[in-house]
Amino acid sequence: MSGTTDPTRRPHRVWSVADHLDDVLAKIRPLDPIELHLLDAQGCVLVEDVTVPAALPPFDNSSMDGYAVRVADVEGATEEFPATLTVIGDVAAGSGELPAVGPGEAARIMTGAPVPPGAEAVVPVEWTDGGSGGGPADSMAARGASPAGASGEVRVHRPAAARAHIRAAGSDVTAGERALRAGTVLGPPQIALLAAIGRGTVRVRPRPRVVVLSTGSELVQPGETLGPGQIHDSNSFQLTAAARDAGAIAYRVGAVADDPDTLRATLEDQFIRADLLVTSGGVSVGAYDVVKETLTDLSAEEGTVEFRRLAMQPGKPQGFGLLGPDRIPLLALPGNPVSAYVSFELFVRPTIRTLMGLPDVHRATVPAECTEAVTGSPAGRRQFLRGSYDRDAGTVTPVGGAGSHLIGALAQANALIVVPEDTTEVAAGDSVEVLLLG
Numbered sequence: 002m003s004g005t006t007d008p009t010r011r012p013h014r015v016w017s018v019a020d021h022l023d024d025v026l027a028k029i030r031p032l033d034p035i036e037l038h039l040l041d042a043q044g045c046v047l048v049e050d051v052t053v054p055a056a057l058p059p060f061d062n063s064s065m066d067g068y069a070v071r072v073a074d075v076e077g078a079t080e081e082f083p084a085t086l087t088v089i090g091d092v093a094a095g096s097g098e099l100p101a102v103g104p105g106e107a108a109r110i111m112t113g114a115p116v117p118p119g120a121e122a123v124v125p126v127e128w129t130d131g132g133s134g135g136g137p138a139d140s141m142a143a144r145g146a147s148p149a150g151a152s153g154e155v156r157v158h159r160p161a162a163a164r165a166h167i168r169a170a171g172s173d174v175t176a177g178e179r180a181l182r183a184g185t186v187l188g189p190p191q192i193a194l195l196a197a198i199g200r201g202t203v204r205v206r207p208r209p210r211v212v213v214l215s216t217g218s219e220l221v222q223p224g225e226t227l228g229p230g231q232i233h234d235s236n237s238f239q240l241t242a243a244a245r246d247a248g249a250i251a252y253r254v255g256a257v258a259d260d261p262d263t264l265r266a267t268l269e270d271q272f273i274r275a276d277l278l279v280t281s282g283g284v285s286v287g288a289y290d291v292v293k294e295t296l297t298d299l300s301a302e303e304g305t306v307e308f309r310r311l312a313m314q315p316g317k318p319q320g321f322g323l324l325g326p327d328r329i330p331l332l333a334l335p336g337n338p339v340s341a342y343v344s345f346e347l348f349v350r351p352t353i354r355t356l357m358g359l360p361d362v363h364r365a366t367v368p369a370e371c372t373e374a375v376t377g378s379p380a381g382r383r384q385f386l387r388g389s390y391d392r393d394a395g396t397v398t399p400v401g402g403a404g405s406h407l408i409g410a411l412a413q414a415n416a417l418i419v420v421p422e423d424t425t426e427v428a429a430g431d432s433v434e435v436l437l438l439g
């Protein structure tokens with residue numbers, strides 16, 4: 002990284018939001034798939050069709066705690082004239098050895114336990130006296146408290162149809178059927194299915210490893226005391242949290258001073274573990290804009306990073322390129338905290354989600370009625386104001402002003418109000434486009 006900036010070579014083109022985003026995403030390829038343990042694959046995109054190896058349930062089993070019986074033995078049973086059966090033992094979930102139920106016999110059976118041979122139906126314990134000799138039971142005596150419950154007699158008060166309260170083998174999924182299609186995003190129910198069919202690992206596109214570093218000699222770690230002219234580094238925390246929220250494994254690298262050699266060395270150190278590099282600060286036109294200074298005019302081996310002006314507010318100065326021998330994508334965001342956040346939402350989040358191979362990379366947008374007038378939106382720049390969106394009312398209210406240093410208002414917002422390039426004023430009651438955050 003040679004770090005020489007030649008101002009005469011600065012491109013004068015002003016990029017639209019859409020053109021910059023298209024240019025970024027055109028250079029991002031989804032990460033190569035790897036085999037991951039189920040919980041590590043949560044939120045990832047499956048790249049294989051998964052076939053069911055063996056039916057679920059694997060065997061006929063009871064859906065109720067009760068008694069496994071033969072249908073003829075309980076035919077016509079009532080509370081007044083119960084069917085009295087001999088209890089031959091217990092079948093608990095996980096039971097390997099099953100007692101055969103003969104005529105006039107019943108086996109106590111628990112939910113999920115295999116239906117024993119000879120039994121044709123299950124009667125819930127509430128349809129019986131539970132072996133007590135009294136009225137209808139509301140539960141079984143716990144085995145520990147009453148081991149005798151697995152023997153003696155039970156009076157059944159109602160008849161049961163064949164296969165009543167029996168969950169048939171294969172009634173959930175059958176061997177050979179497709180459990181999940183390639184392209185499925187693995188949420189909790191999909192992970193449950195994979196586990197149920199016995200898959201311990203799956204082939205997915207992994208979460209990208211995103212390295213976040215902030216730049217600025219004024220920055221001090223939260224928890225430390227500020228000296229004159231210093232502020233706490235909030236961007237690296239904000240962006241690391243946002244990267245996690247977008248689905249990445251994010252590594253926060255502490256704030257780097259405005260020194261090209263330090264920045265260069267810090268970035269190079271991170272190449273080993275980065276699928277994406279995100280920096281904040283140092284991209285505008287000042288004398289200490291270290292990111293721009295360091296990453297402009299790189300050699301062919303070092304990569305290419307282009308610094309641009311975008312027709313948006315906040316977020317005007319942006320850098321994008323591919324760095325190092327592996328051509329790791331780098332997004333250099335402006336340092337103002339709101340600018341950094343808006344830039345993340347518009348450009349970094351879709352990049353992370355493209356790396357993951359997710360089908361839907363953008364935040365949802367909805368129309369909403371703006372409850373207050375907006376004035377002074379800059380002509381020719383798309384403005385992203387912070388807003389509080391009320392879904393029930395279908396309204397959005399601007400919070401704070403347009404200043405890109407307003408972190409307090411940002412923390413109150415749940416949406417960005419989009420004011421188009423050709424609009425400088427919005428009247429109260431006008432419909433606006435709102436980008437929903439989360």
Ligand SMILES: Nc1nc2c(c(=O)[nH]1)N[C@H]1C(S)=C(S)[C@@H](COP(=O)(O)OP(=O)(O)OC[C@H]3O[C@@H](n4cnc5c(N)ncnc54)[C@H](O)[C@@H]3O)O[C@H]1N2
Nearest residue numbers: 215217234235236237282283284285290317335336337340
């Ligand atoms: N003469 C001009 N000056 C500026 C222009 C311009 O076009 N001409 N653009 C302005 C715009 S718009 C933006 S946005 C900023 C972008 O500046 P940088 O990306 O170079 O960011 P810095 O100068 O490093 O910092 C800007 C601002 O943000 C604070 N900051 C930076 N990093 C952090 C952090 N990690 N946590 C909290 N706050 C941070 C920093 O202290 C500055 O106040 O340039 C304008 N200037």
Ligand code: MOO
Nearest residue numbers: 315316317340405
């Ligand atoms: O465009 Mo800067 O990003 O307004 O604050």
